[in-house]
Amino acid sequence: MPNFILLISLIWAFIPLQQETSTKMESEVILDSLIQKSEQYLYVEWDSAFAYLTKADSVARLIEDENKTGKIANLFGTLYYVEGDYVESIKYYSLASEIFKNTQDESGLSYALNGRGLIYLSQNELEKAIEIFNRCIEINKKLGDSYGVGRNYFNRSIGESDLGQFDKAHQSIDLALEYLKDHQDRVIYTMTLNRAGKIYFDEGKLEESEKYYNRVLNYPGQLTNWANAFAYTGLSEIQLEKGNLRKAVDFGETAKTYVSKTRGYWDKGRLSNALMRAYEKTNQFDKALENSKLYKAYSDSLYNENKNAEISYLQLLLANAENQDLLQKKELAESSANFNKRFTIILIIALIGLIIGFILYGRVIKQKEKINQVLLEKQKEIQIQNEKLEAINKEKNKLFSILSHDLKTPINSVKELLELEENGFLDEEEQKTARKLLLKQVSDTDEMIRKLLGWSHAQLDGIITKRTPTDLVEIIKEQISQLDYQTVSKNITIDFSSLIDHLTVNVDPQQVQIILQNCLQNAIKFSNPNSKITLWNSENEKDGFINLHIKDQGIGISEEKIEEIYSRVVRVKSTEGTQKEKGTGLGLLLVRQFMEKNNGHFLIKSEPNEGTEIILSFEKTNS
Known part of the structure; x- marks a missing residue:
């Protein structure tokens, strides 16, 4: 009987628990649906996106899901950025950062960091923005998030374009399209095509710009109002530059039907500016004046409203970040002090033990x-x-x-x-x-x-160095053939066509292989992609030495580093290559030591950003 009562009690207690678990699962499904809906409307319909995010935030806080709350804060930040309300935008990005620091979610942190970069763009602090986007790229590459990497490259291209660095901007936008090729159904893909068109327009390449805008308008999926507005405005600007005023007005009026459905002040200001100039040149001064007033109003909304509040809030954020860094440094200092204290105690105990050992050892010496x-x-x-x-x-x-x-x-x-x-x-x-x-x-x-x-x-x-007559060119070709992957991965050409065949030098063959291998690997490591490494011979008639020249077009070596290579008897500190390749600092030390063992000479000629030439001088074998 007691066992039966216990069983009934357990069943009675389990029923509410099961109901609570079921309710939480239903809430999570509803929350995911609300977030998905808000993302669909993020660049399409501001009010709908705001409504869905507000409901999602309530549900996330109700079920105490911190990661989802942080994600919603990031989306709010993006929503307010699209509208041009940078103060509200950075508030939400900062909130998301705090949440994801606690949950240690690197993906969410990267999104919030990307948002800070966008705010820097809006403040025209372009170098800081680019620096932040580069950090985001590293994080998302490590996470394997191709969509995130593509978005970061897209944003970086904006800063580079505004700085007039069009080559870098094209490279960034091409990388963005490459990473987003599996995400063509998302809004960011057509945004990237539009940005490519804008970069070409800013560069003055109107035909290329027009191609990208037409790619947007011919996109097989459903286009957002923003995508249509941006592309048609771009076509209006192109026709205005070409002098086709009628087409410029037509494209501008078409863009107007789409831009009116968005809340982006920047896009409205850009279109108003284009229509103002088009109507002015067609002598329609009343419409030109109307668009001029609109342009000024949108510009004031973007750049004047709450400007002081934005700057003050950004400074407050920086001060908080500095205080946080100081707090962390203090904690590290306290931890270090505790460690030193424990280490000192251990040393004292070890010293006492050592003294006792010496005393016992002395007694044993006297006895024996x-x-x-x-x-x-x-x-x-x-x-x-x-x-x-x-x-x-x-x-x-x-x-x-x-x-x-x-x-x-x-x-x-x-x-x-x-x-x-x-x-x-x-x-x-x-x-x-x-x-x-x-x-x-x-x-x-x-x-x-x-x-x-x-x-x-x-x-x-x-x-042991065993010097024998050795065909130098044969060893060079053998070493180059083993570097196919390194050269292909960086698209580097090794030109050894100027080498004189059958040069016989008096060296240890295996040690020369190690010398050449390290020199060639270093040349590839510090060469820029799509460059060339050149090898040629020369002869010093005075001492009868054969000189092998290895010259790259890489980042070069500073004078201080060259002096360190010549003077150090141990390996020098390794420097990262042009694609973050790591090293051990042992290579050039081996080259220098083995050249000395083979009675050879080792010379480095280099200037930073001007490439490096290494000259290896070997003793020529007498015929």
Whole structure:
């Protein structure tokens, strides 16, 4: 009987719990639907988007879903930015940042950070905006969010275009379209096409601009009012520049039917300006005056209203951020002090133990003085052996460094190819090419391992230089053939057509392979994409040396860094390549040491942003 009563109690308690869980699941479904609806109307119908977001915010707070609350705050920020209310916009972006810092959601943080970049654009602080968009690009690439990366490149192109950096703006907009190719059903895709048209127009390339605006209007999906308004306004501006005033007016009036359905002051001001100039040139001065008044009103709404409040609020945000940084530094300092205190205590205990050990050891020495005399002699013998072993170990350590350094680049190349294929970034044709490169890279790496292991086996008692007459050009061509992936990935050409065949120099072949491999890899690492590396020979008639010149068109090396390379006896601090390639700082140290072992000379000529020329001088073999 008691067991039966207990069972009834458990069932009675479970029913409310089950109902509560079911209610929460229903609320989450409703919340997701409201957010989805608000995103659909975000650039289409301001009032509808605001209504859906308001309802969604209430539901999210009711079920205490912080991530959804943060997402809604980001969408509110975007909604107010579209309207031109930058103060409200940055308030919501700041709120979203605080929420996502607590939940550690990098995707949401990136969205909020992107919003701050948009505010900087509106304040004409373009360099700061570009810097923020670059940070967003890094975060979203790490998250694998192609839509987010595309949106960030789109926004970056606006800042670059306004700075007059049209080449960079085109590059950013092309990257945006590439990342958004799988998201053509979203509003951002037609926005990106429109922005491409605007960049070409600002650059004065009217035909290219017109093509992009027509691509928008021929878009197979449903266009938003904003997309139509932007494209038709752009066509009106183009016809105005061409002197086709009738067409300019027609396109402007068509744009007017769409822009009236939006709340974007910037778009309305842009259209009013275009119509004002078109009507003025067609002598319709009453309509020109009407649009002139509209243009001024929209400009005032954008740039004058609440301007002081915007600046004050931004300064407050920066002050809060600085206070937060100071608080974090204080916490770190306190943590460091506690660690130092504990470490000091451990050191004292260890020191006491060491003193006790010395006392005991002294007693043992006094008791066994005769035995220790014998041990002392043995110890001297062991010390001599240890010094020999230490010297051998240093050579072995250098040998292992050489092996790991030379294998790092080909293994990274294989890894990058596999990651590209794994993540689906390659189409079928690119996969075939990648497999061929992968097979060649693995074969080259296998051959390199075989040679390195054979050489290292012969060097186990210490690195020995065996100089023999060697065909320098043959080794150069062999090393270049092993760098196919690195050159293809950065679209770099290695031109060695000026090399004189069958140059015989007196060197250790394996050590020269290591020298050339490191020099060529460094040239690729610090070369800009789509550039060229040139190799040629020269001969010093005075001392009979053959000079090999390796010149790239990369970022160059500062004078201080060159002095450090020449003077340091250990490896120098590595510098990142043009595509953030990492290094160990060991390469040039090996080059310098092996050149000395082969009685050669090593010279660097470079200027920052002017490329680098490395000159390797080898002793020519007497015929």
